[in-house]
Amino acid sequence: MREVAIIGVGVTKFGELWNSSFRSIGIEAGLKAIADANLAGNEIDGMVLGNMSAGQFIKQKHIDALVADYSGMASNHIPCTRIEAGEASGGVAFRQGVMAVASGMQDYVVVAGAEKMTDMDDTSINSVLDTTADAEWEASMGLTFASLHAMIAQRMIHDGIATREEIASMSVNSHFHGALNPNAQFKKAIKLESVLYSSKVADPLGMFDCAPISDGAAAVVLCPLEYAKKHTDAYVKVSAVAQASDTLALFQRDDITSFMATKVAAKKAYEMAGITAKDISVAEIHDNYTVSGIMALEDLGFFERGKAGKAVLDGQVQVGAGKLAVNTSGGLKARGHPLGATGVAQIAEIADQLRNKADKRQVANAKYGLAQNVGGTGSAVTVSILEAI
């Protein structure tokens, strides 16, 4: 296998982008990434696109063809492949792109993630989210995606793994960083009370525990590590990409306060990179709900069981505060969560951190960064590790 580098990064603004269509955001991110890599379009060998639900949100399937066409690549006739893995679509697309380059099948691959959610009404959008759970035995029984995570939170509180305040503090951390990211949907720091007293969504979780409905796209350009220097000095190495699966329905698990797929993917990723959790300085984790973020910090090995919540509440994972900065982009909660775009946006943030391009939210001297992307309630998880050169 060849070693792989990221040589270009492009991200759109995230948020309610009323003026932009799916076509325009997807292309914007890709073009930015290709320009950042100092490449010409004719040098691209292939594209991989993470997207969860364009078929429902904009009633358009076959978006691989659409993106190839509107990015001008249809005239080059290069392959474009759409990946769907729930909210892990972006993370899985990244892994597919890395494998294509590592294998030697392709040299220059653009991995993009894009989702246009706001072309649909709010209630219907939430029902689309519910489709990443088990449609027959969870969603159809009246369980919402938020309520599944709320039940995890309820059990964590009951078992003494985290308090309600500790869980809520994940949102405070994400908003603290969102205020530093010009592309974030919410550029405003918030207080713990704002989370605790936000309108109820699914007890014990409120509105500020939940990632918003967002439009947005992100893209990265991959090539063999040995070619990277030809194009740019600002590149990073992909040290690991790992993916793991678990049952579709949450109720089929032995333990719901931990995602085994995160643990397995993390273990594989650390082995591939030859490092441990202690070597990671900056991490983007999947805080689609606050409780998911707390769980991820423990499953990824950053904190012992029952310790992550207090660390987040104490502000220990804010940039500059400790050894590990978490969700410097604002995370899913404050940067925004355009489902299929999220996994690639996480990679883009880690790459920018390791290239010293993260401006006000820059983590000093980071060597390794990690991204964790989750589909469903831990049914598909990718963990990727990038390394500064």
Place this chain on the structure above:
Amino acid sequence: MSSVAREWREIPGRYNLKGSKCPVCGKVYFPSRDLCPHCRRASIGKMEPYAVSREGEVYTFSVVHEAPECNNRQKPYVVAMIKTSDGIMISAQLVDVDPAEVKIGMSVRAVLRKLDADGESGVIHYGYKFVPKR
């Protein structure tokens, strides 16, 4: 909107909590499976019907305040993961109860209720919900 057939074929599970049992390792599953995840190929064609216990206790729960259109009329409503007395976990609604009185460990039993309907002229979906055991 789903087809009548999609509802009809799930009636044993939805109405009667019929799951399946692997005769090779003895593990029981709900909903029913054609293959035991532990025994895999050795279990194909051999999975047996298994009636899940209709009694259990609340393992965890949530009160839903933001609901999909089909359940909007009921909100706030309680959803829960129920651990049945034979050790199977099931997710369902918990009804005939004040949401403030729901607790982890609470004893419950399964009942057959209307789940929702595909509009005014579509299929009415029925299935299990749980109520407090009194």
